[in-house]
């Protein structure tokens with residue numbers, strides 16, 4: 554898997570949110586992004602996910618241009634800002650509904666993903682009764698359940714307890730070792746230092762590689 558961001562700028566309502574960003578990401582590596590609030594980390598992940606299109610420049614996923622050749626990366630798992638699930642259904646039912654959209658995975662993979670994040674597939678509680686950390690865990694499960702080539706995680710440690718953070722780090726490593734290209738935006742520098750193969754600093758829409 555190769556992702557190429559070629560000289561991308563993004564303007565929203567007159568404001569330049571991303572400025573001449575040029576980056577490449579490959580499978581089997583974890584890329585970390587840090588930077589102040591409002592610097593453009595989430596927008597960068599949304600760009601790679603095909604959720605926003607560049608004002609200038611292009612994003613190529615294995616050579617296919619987002620917004621022209623393809624609408625979205627063909628195999629992507631994402632957790633961007635708050636996970637959005639249906640409050641009146643159980644965690645598992647929510648994942649089943651998502652899985653049915655693409656028809657790539659079934660009951661076994663869904664249960665595995667739920668167990669991977671430390672939740673119980675048999676839990677009969679509705680999503681609305683989940684704690685904040687449980688919601689976050691379900692969001693991580695949704696992102697990984699299809700074993701995507703590309704994994705986009707925006708502040709994935711949000712609301713997770715200590716064990717949850719360890720679980721997440723282990724999962725990210727596992728996904729990377731499986732060959733996934735993993736992009737993680739995270740305010741916790743220590744976690745990025747531990748996890749990321751390359752770290753980038755985002756500042757007012759500019760992205761720069763930080764020496765390790």
Ligand SMILES: Nc1ncnc2c1ncn2[C@@H]1O[C@H](COP(=O)(O)OP(=O)(O)OP(=O)(O)O)[C@@H](O)[C@H]1O
Nearest residue numbers: 565566570588589590591592593594595596597755
């Ligand atoms: N829907 C939107 N419409 C217009 N501008 C937006 C929108 N969402 C975000 N922005 C702007 O884009 C810029 C980058 O925001 P972004 O959410 O990417 O920051 P961030 O680095 O993820 O910050 P944080 O650390 O708080 O998550 C900010 O200036 C923000 O105000």
Ligand SMILES: [Mg+2]
Nearest residue numbers: 594595596707
């Ligand atoms: Mg953000």
